[in-house]
Amino acid sequence: xxxxxxxxxxxxxxxxxxxxxxxRGLLAEPPRDASGYRRYSAAHAVDLIKIKTxxxxxxxxxxxxxxxxxxxxxxxxAVAEIDRNLQERAAELQRxxxxxxxxxxxxxxxxxxxxxxxxxxxxxxxxxERGVRMERDMWILLQSVSPEQAADWIADKRxxxxxxxxxxxYVEYDAAFDWSPDDPRLSELADRARRWLAGRGTRSGPAPxxxxxxxxxxxxxxxxxWDRLAEIARR
Amino acid sequence: xxxxxxxxxxxxxxxxxxxxxxxRGLLAEPPRDASGYRRYSAAHAVDLIKIKTxxxxxxxxxxxxxxxxxxxxxxxxAVAEIDRNLQERAAELQRxxxxxxxxxxxxxxxxxxxxxxxxxxxxxxxxxERGVRMERDMWILLQSVSPEQAADWIADKRxxxxxxxxxxxYVEYDAAFDWSPDDPRLSELADRARRWLAGRGTRSGPAPxxxxxxxxxxxxxxxxxWDRLAEIARR
DNA sequence: CTTGACCCTGCCCCTGGGGCAGGGTTCGAG
DNA sequence: CTCGAACCCTGCCCCAGGGGCAGGGTCAAG
Numbered sequence: 258x259x260x261x262x263x264x265x266x267x268x269x270x271x272x273x274x275x276x277x278x279x280x281r282g283l284l285a286e287p288p289r290d291a292s293g294y295r296r297y298s299a300a301h302a303v304d305l306i307k308i309k310t311x312x313x314x315x316x317x318x319x320x321x322x323x324x325x326x327x328x329x330x331x332x333x334x335a336v337a338e339i340d341r342n343l344q345e346r347a348a349e350l351q352r353x354x355x356x357x358x359x360x361x362x363x364x365x366x367x368x369x370x371x372x373x374x375x376x377x378x379x380x381x382x383x384x385x386e387r388g389v390r391m392e393r394d395m396w397i398l399l400q401s402v403s404p405e406q407a408a409d410w411i412a413d414k415r416x417x418x419x420x421x422x423x424x425x426x427y428v429e430y431d432a433a434f435d436w437s438p439d440d441p442r443l444s445e446l447a448d449r450a451r452r453w454l455a456g457r458g459t460r461s462g463p464a465p466x467x468x469x470x471x472x473x474x475x476x477x478x479x480x481x482x483w484d485r486l487a488e489i490a491r492r
Numbered sequence: 493x494x495x496x497x498x499x500x501x502x503x504x505x506x507x508x509x510x511x512x513x514x515x516r517g518l519l520a521e522p523p524r525d526a527s528g529y530r531r532y533s534a535a536h537a538v539d540l541i542k543i544k545t546x547x548x549x550x551x552x553x554x555x556x557x558x559x560x561x562x563x564x565x566x567x568x569x570a571v572a573e574i575d576r577n578l579q580e581r582a583a584e585l586q587r588x589x590x591x592x593x594x595x596x597x598x599x600x601x602x603x604x605x606x607x608x609x610x611x612x613x614x615x616x617x618x619x620x621e622r623g624v625r626m627e628r629d630m631w632i633l634l635q636s637v638s639p640e641q642a643a644d645w646i647a648d649k650r651x652x653x654x655x656x657x658x659x660x661x662y663v664e665y666d667a668a669f670d671w672s673p674d675d676p677r678l679s680e681l682a683d684r685a686r687r688w689l690a691g692r693g694t695r696s697g698p699a700p701x702x703x704x705x706x707x708x709x710x711x712x713x714x715x716x717x718w719d720r721l722a723e724i725a726r727r
Numbered sequence: 728c729t730t731g732a733c734c735c736t737g738c739c740c741c742t743g744g745g746g747c748a749g750g751g752t753t754c755g756a757g
Numbered sequence: 758c759t760c761g762a763a764c765c766c767t768g769c770c771c772c773a774g775g776g777g778c779a780g781g782g783t784c785a786a787g
Contacts, residue, residue: 401502
């Protein structure tokens with residue numbers, strides 16, 4: 258007849274946990290000795306080790322209680338299921354590890370692979386880091402507001418970025434960020450953009466979501482030159 | 493500028509979790525619009541995805557808060573450590589799986605391998621299931637009261653069980669459980685046991701712990717014949 | 728007789744949120 | 758213009774699985 262401390266020590270749990278299991282009805286309360294101390298038998302030790310083993314496997318205490326009361330067949334079935342669960346958790350852990358590894362490096366964690374690819378291409382043709390970051394932020398917002406629309410747009414953009422004309426336009430837009438709104442090059446740039454769009458023909462695509470329109474509009478307003486470009490384009 | 497719902501959806505967390513991260517100071521509170529709604533930017537989305545990724549890896553929120561504030565070097569170091577942690581957890585999971593699998597079958601989970609082995613040998617020489625179970629329970633209690641003493645004793649017993657004389661004695665003791673305390677075979681059995689012990693010579697071993705003595709004494713008292721045997725032995 | 732190691736109950740604390748109440752807002756459809 | 762659905766707000770209590778501490782009793786050895 259052992260004490261709670263010896264029992265806990267043998268099973269490798271804390272005294273507190275043992276009492277917790279009593280409260281939850283997982284482990285039967287043993288008889289008390291003359292001074293009110295709990296006195297345990299080997300049967301309790303066996304039960305406690307079962308409880309601990311299942312608890313370590315992540316089985317909720319309420320479920321453990323059921324299991325201990327179940328017949329051996331159902332117990333075995335439940336154990337098999339718990340094992341499957343454990344296996345799945347191991348796989349999940351592996352996936353988490355991969356994403357953790359990518360946390361530090363690059364933007365690929367924050368946008369879809371297509372967008373990440375597009376951003377890489379922008380860098381490749383000489384767009385400034387600031388420009389790439391703004392573009393990335395735009396896509397993040399776009400993807401959260403309307404993922405399908407974002408998918409459509411990125412497909413379109415990825416196609417366009419292969420065109421040297423578009424590349425040149427993009428780089429110049431990027432540079433124009435810092436220009437004065439009175440810069441004479443602006444109207445010429447707007448004109449070239451209009452002609453490129455026209456030469457590409459009308460792209461039907463789905464009707465743009467008004468929320469998206471508003472979003473893109475909100476996102477501007479940081480560069481006077483870009484505002485001016487937008488104004489010219491509206492005419 | 494997106495709403496809390498869009499942000500949560502994009503990052504794959506619940507709205508509740510986002511607000512929770514605000515409360516904990518993990519994610520900066522964004523500006524509110526005219527009606528008091530939170531309005532998020534892409535920077536928040538980036539932060540939130542970092543938080544979620546780390547949280548999924550089991551990093552405590554308080555630690556995540558520190559990490560986000562740390563410089564990239566320390567961040568990278570921490571990420572490496574988290575990864576090591578994850579790897580260890582995967583291994584731990586594997587070990588848990590093995591123990592879970594053994595939950596249903598056999599006693600090996602509840603006693604040391606040496607004792608489990610000894611119990612198997614008892615079964616092998618014909619000791620009853622009840623006898624083996626009593627022996628097992630005795631060892632469980634013994635191991636929880638005094639692991640070193642148990643280790644000494646089991647080494648001794650494992651050696652003795654190789655002796656055919658001891659085997660015969662053990663089997664007869666097992667059978668004697670149900671005998672009447674007046675059975676004439678009892679004194680003859682006690683005599684044989686005494687002679688076997690004498691023939692084996694005095695084993696020194698460490699002084700027996702009084703707690704252990706009391707324990708073994710408590711464990712008896714269920715079989716009148718065994719009590720009688722103990723009484724004969726004391727003379 | 729004291730000292731340290733145990734044991735008892737009862738209470739509040741933690742994490743990482745979930746759920747619900749009881750409101751206000753926004754947006755598209757009828 | 759109004760209605761309902763779908764959002765959003767704060768505030769509150771709840772869960773598991775215990776940890777920690779208070780305030781007390783007990784036991785064995787020196």
